[in-house]
Amino acid sequence: MRPTLGNIEQILQALEQEGYIADREIATAIYLSIELHKPLLVEGAAGVGKTEIAKVMSQALGTDLIRLQCYEGLDVNTALYEWNYPKQMLRIRLEEGTDRTVEEKEQTIFSEAFLLRRPLLQAITHHRAPVLLVDEIDRADVEFESFLLEVLSDWQVTIPEIGTIRARHIPYVVLTSNRTRELSDALRRRCLYLWIDYPSFEKELRIVLRKVPGISQLLAEQIAAFMHLVRRLDLQKVPGVAETLDWSLALLRLHRDHLDRTSVEETIGCLFKHHEDQRLVRGPWLDAALAAIHEAQRDGEGLARALSRIERTLKA
Amino acid sequence: MRRPDLGDLTAHVVAFGRVLRERGVLCGPGEIADALRALGRVDVLDPEQFRLALRTTLVHSHHDLRVFDALFPLYWSPFPPVEAPGESGEEGVAQEEPAPERGHLSMERWAGAEETEGEQEVPGYSALEVLTRKDFSTFTDRELEEIGKLVVAIARRIATRMSRRMQRARHSHRLDLRRTMRLHLRWGGDLPELAFKRRRIRKTRLVLLCDVSGSMDIYSRFLIQFVYALQEAVGNVESFVFSTSLTRVTPALRSRTLREALDRLSRTVPNWSGGTRIGASLMQFLEGWRHLLDPRTVVVILSDGWDTGDVEVLHRAMREIRARSGRVIWLNPLLGSPGYQPLTRGMQTALPFVDVFAAAHNLESLRELERTLAARARRTGRRE
Numbered sequence: 001m002r003p004t005l006g007n008i009e010q011i012l013q014a015l016e017q018e019g020y021i022a023d024r025e026i027a028t029a030i031y032l033s034i035e036l037h038k039p040l041l042v043e044g045a046a047g048v049g050k051t052e053i054a055k056v057m058s059q060a061l062g063t064d065l066i067r068l069q070c071y072e073g074l075d076v077n078t079a080l081y082e083w084n085y086p087k088q089m090l091r092i093r094l095e096e097g098t099d100r101t102v103e104e105k106e107q108t109i110f111s112e113a114f115l116l117r118r119p120l121l122q123a124i125t126h127h128r129a130p131v132l133l134v135d136e137i138d139r140a141d142v143e144f145e146s147f148l149l150e151v152l153s154d155w156q157v158t159i160p161e162i163g164t165i166r167a168r169h170i171p172y173v174v175l176t177s178n179r180t181r182e183l184s185d186a187l188r189r190r191c192l193y194l195w196i197d198y199p200s201f202e203k204e205l206r207i208v209l210r211k212v213p214g215i216s217q218l219l220a221e222q223i224a225a226f227m228h229l230v231r232r233l234d235l236q237k238v239p240g241v242a243e244t245l246d247w248s249l250a251l252l253r254l255h256r257d258h259l260d261r262t263s264v265e266e267t268i269g270c271l272f273k274h275h276e277d278q279r280l281v282r283g284p285w286l287d288a289a290l291a292a293i294h295e296a297q298r299d300g301e302g303l304a305r306a307l308s309r310i311e312r313t314l315k316a
Numbered sequence: 317m318r319r320p321d322l323g324d325l326t327a328h329v330v331a332f333g334r335v336l337r338e339r340g341v342l343c344g345p346g347e348i349a350d351a352l353r354a355l356g357r358v359d360v361l362d363p364e365q366f367r368l369a370l371r372t373t374l375v376h377s378h379h380d381l382r383v384f385d386a387l388f389p390l391y392w393s394p395f396p397p398v399e400a401p402g403e404s405g406e407e408g409v410a411q412e413e414p415a416p417e418r419g420h421l422s423m424e425r426w427a428g429a430e431e432t433e434g435e436q437e438v439p440g441y442s443a444l445e446v447l448t449r450k451d452f453s454t455f456t457d458r459e460l461e462e463i464g465k466l467v468v469a470i471a472r473r474i475a476t477r478m479s480r481r482m483q484r485a486r487h488s489h490r491l492d493l494r495r496t497m498r499l500h501l502r503w504g505g506d507l508p509e510l511a512f513k514r515r516r517i518r519k520t521r522l523v524l525l526c527d528v529s530g531s532m533d534i535y536s537r538f539l540i541q542f543v544y545a546l547q548e549a550v551g552n553v554e555s556f557v558f559s560t561s562l563t564r565v566t567p568a569l570r571s572r573t574l575r576e577a578l579d580r581l582s583r584t585v586p587n588w589s590g591g592t593r594i595g596a597s598l599m600q601f602l603e604g605w606r607h608l609l610d611p612r613t614v615v616v617i618l619s620d621g622w623d624t625g626d627v628e629v630l631h632r633a634m635r636e637i638r639a640r641s642g643r644v645i646w647l648n649p650l651l652g653s654p655g656y657q658p659l660t661r662g663m664q665t666a667l668p669f670v671d672v673f674a675a676a677h678n679l680e681s682l683r684e685l686e687r688t689l690a691a692r693a694r695r696t697g698r699r700e
Contacts, residue, residue, distance in 0.1 A: 008358070008365065028358070028368040035357045036350060036373075043378055077494075085493050109497075138607075142551075179378070179607040181521070182554065185342055185567060188376035192350070195378050234632075 007031070014060035020052055021199075021207045029194035030057060039152055039173035041188065044196035046178055047240020053194075054133035054174035061172070064130040068119035070140035076147060080157060082116045083109075110161035120151060124167035132171040137187075138180045149187050199241060201228045201304050207241060212248045218297070222259045223248055225293045225303045225310075230281060232311060236274040246270045259290055288314055325360065326352060332391050333374060339387065340584040341380045342567070347373060367392075379564065379604055520612050522546070522553045523641070525601065527619030528585065529559035529592035535649040539618050544569050544577050554608055557581075558597035559590040564605070594623040594662055595630030602636055609640035616645045623662030630665045638669040647685065651675035 008024065008031045015022040015030075030053065033040035042050045058065035068079055088109040095105055108114075117125065123132040137145065151157060155167035175191060177183060199207060205224040208215060227244050239247075247270040256263040264286060272278045292313060296306035329351055336343045350373040358365040367388060375384045524543050528536040540557070547553040547569050555566050568580040582588070598617075609615070615637055623630055638644050646666065650656045651674065658667060667673065674685060 024364060025368055025371075028365065029372045032354050032357065032369065032372050036353055038350065041376070083494060083497065085497055088497055180610065181608065182566070182605075185376070189342060189344075189346060191376065192372050193376045193381075194372065195381055 011060070015056055018056045018059045019210060020049070020056040021203055021210060023203065026053065026194065026196065029192060033174075033192050034061075034172060036192065037170065039175055039191040040194060041175045041177065041183075041191035042194045042196060043177045043179055045198065045238060045240060047242040048196045048198060049241055050176040050196055051133065051135055054131050054135075054176075057172065057174065058131035061131065063128060063172075064126065065133060066119050066123045066126070066130050066171070067133045067135060070134065070136045070138075070144070072139055072141060074140045074144050076144075078118060079144070079148075080118050080120045080151075081159060082118060084114045084116050088114050112162065115159075115162070120148075121157065121165070123171045124151075124155060124157065125165065126169065126171070129169035130171050132173045134173065134175045136178060137175045138177040138183060142184070145184055145187055149184070149190060152190055198231055198238070201225060201307055204228070204241065204244060208244060208248050211245050212252060215248060215252055216257060219251065219257055219259070220248070221297065221303050222293055223251070225296075225307060226259060226264075226289065228307055229289050229293075229311060229314060230271070232314075233277075233280060233285070235272070235277045235280065237272070237277060239271045243271050259293070261286060261290065264290070285314065325355065328392075329355070329370070332370070332387075335387060335391060336374060336380075336384065338583075339383050340563075340568075341374070341383050342376055343374050347376075350374075520552065520614060520642070521608065521610075522550055523605075523608055523613055523615045524553060524555045525562075525598070525615065525617045525619075526555070526557045527559070527592065527594070527617075528557045528588050529622070530589045531592060531622045532620055532649070533589055535618075535620075539649075540578070540581070541574060543618075544574055554605070556601060556605075557585055557588075558594070558600075559587045560593045560596070561587060562597040562600040562604075591624050592619075592622050592662075593625030594619060594621070594666075595625045595627065595633050598633035598637065599629055602633060606636075606640070609637065611642045613641040614643045614645065615641045616647060617666075618647045618649075620648055620650050621646075621658065621660050621663030621666060623660070623665075627661050627665045630662055634666045634669040638671075643671045644669060645672040645674065645685075646670040647674055649675065 008027050011027040011031050012022060012024070015027065029040055029042075032038075040053075042053055044050055054067070055065055091109050091114075092105065095108075115121075119132070123130055134148065137148070140148075152173065155170055156164055158164045175187075198204075201224050204227055205220055208220045208223055209217070212220070223244065227239065231238050247267055250267045250270050251259075251263060254263070254266065265282065268278050268281065272281060289310070292306075292310040293303065296303050296310065330348055333343045333348045333351070351370050354369040354373045355366070358369045360366050360369075370388070371381070371384055375381050524546065526536065526539050526543055528540070532539075536557075543555050543565075547555055547566065553566070554564070555569055556562055556564050563585045565581060565584065568584050569577045571577040571580055634644075648658065648663070651658070658664065658673070
């Protein structure tokens with residue numbers, strides 16, 4: 001019996017326990033992916049926590065995580081299996097004096113003992129259903145994508161020297177994509193789909209409070225509000241949640257208890273990695289945004305409610 | 317474990333799937349089956365769970381999500397709209413079963429409109445836009461075939477030229493250990509011979525943005541053929557058409573025959589021969605497909621540069637496209653006419669960001685393009 005996480009509420013709780021602040025959308029997608037036994041394709045901007053989903057899923061399911069990081073030129077040898085060449089070479093040396101035939105020797109060195117299991121093979125031969133994370137599938141070539149599609153459909157692979165290996169347990173699969181290219185429709189249709197957007201103010205606040213121990217409610221609110229506003233700017237690279245956390249830690253380390261121009265300028269490198277973006281943020285926008293955040297906090301208006309108003313003011 | 321009322325629901329889910337399909341969403345029997353299985357595993361009486369179950373199973377891309385989010389509240393009208401989570405407590409849960417009368421009717425009008433022949437206005441989900449569907453039947457098969465053959469020949473040559481360039485550019489090899497080991501085994505002793513395998517070639521991507529607004533009418537039919545042929549011949553192509561808004565047509569153009577492709581286009585492109593807002597359309601491209609652009613991407617814009625929209629928007633869009641891509645080629649059919657000067661505001665705004673500005677009014681000019689596309693890409697660094 002495959003372990004499942006029960007219903008959507010339980011998944012939310014399990015995710016929260018593992019330190020992942022999720023909303024119902026994410027929980028539903030994970031739940032259905034497990035229940036319907038279909039791979040989950042997760043797309044969204046960089047740094048919104050796509051990879052985390054697989055990690056947390058494996059922790060919550062109490063199973064292993066096997067990760068396949070994709071890149072351009074990724075081939076079957078790196079993804080599926082490779083022969084252990086040094087070991088093969090040693091064996092050939094050892095057997096040099098013996099009178100075994102070439103065929104016999106060949107059979108020995110191309111047996112399972114000389115096989116290096118790469119992530120895909122590991123995943124299908126694992127002793128219990130693992131979570132298989134295929135990270136940044138958009139970076140792999142189209143050819144690899146087709147190969148992966150085949151594996152995801154048949155759950156078996158063929159190694160010429162050994163034969164066909166069938167999956168012992170079908171893994172839970174999570175694919176992530178940063179959309180550097182469009183994935184094929186065939187692969188998409190194989191999967192359930194989840195789009196993760198930048199978090200809302202409330203969600204980001206919860207993430208910061210949870211992930212940055214020792215941070216004050218006041219500063220955390222300012223950070224979440226600042227992130228919310230800054231993402232509305234016309235930036236080259238919009239900072240994700242990962243950047244928010246880096247920034248929060250940096251501010252904490254510098255013993256800043258609130259945001260002002262100095263503290264933002266000191267730490268701006270945590271958030272913006274393009275010169276143009278930094279220049280844009282450092283401009284008059286920064287003073288206006290900070291003033292509006294402080295004012296809303298002082299008035300006890302509640303930042304969450306004030307944000308859309310501030311957004312409009314800043315735009316004007 | 318079917319619920320007693322799931323029968324009705326099934327019919328509605330099937331119908332909703334058809335509505336999504338009508339709007340170009342990839343949604344077939346497989347998706348419907350998944351959706352129904354998913355509904356068996358969530359609480360269908362909870363509007364939020366119901367919506368999320370359908371959303372996770374019926375849709376496979378970010379772009380389609382937007383279509384889904386726009387259509388869902390219309391179809392399942394008793395459910396509160398997506399944008400207003402605050403209301404769900406009051407009315408949502410009280411509904412016994414989704415009975416999509418009001419929304420459904422308007423859907424059927426859309427679906428029904430497909431059967432009517434010729435050019436006519438149909439309601440779209442942007443009510444502000446006058447959406448027209450173009451009747452492609454004015455093409456005779458013979459005409460299509462003749463121009464098609466020529467265009468295909470040119471597209472093929474462009475494809476070969478591009479790939480030849482790329483092979484010469486990257487000629488590195490990698491050791492094939494597996495084959496080396498086999499050789500080694502045959503000969504015994506130390507490594508006798510190294511076996512190499514060729515490294516994968518990095519491919520150039522082509523992004524085609526074709527203007528199909530009214531002012532381009534006489535050219536766009538012809539250019540669409542070219543885009544179709546190019547997409548067929550070159551592997552890595554993404555195609556879009558635009559007038560007042562932009563539509564990705566890569567899947568539609570992947571049809572087996574041109575006529576089939578044109579049929580699918582007329583169904584998926586809502587505003588054929590409408591007005592032109594180049595800037596807004598390019599912005600839309602950047603919003604949805606910015607990730608397609610990198611220094612290996614060649615962007616080809618086919619347009620006469622008549623823009624009725626905001627030039628400031630066009631300026632921003634062109635600047636970013638240029639900054640992110642390897643090369644920007646603008647093909648203007650008017651450039652072929654004698655005495656033409658690119659003086660329209662739109663063209664003036666765009667020109668500084670264009671690497672190659674060329675004509676595209678006849679087959680000869682497309683042949684010219686072959687040389688242009690095959691040339692080495694401009695060296696770009698990202699803006700620092």
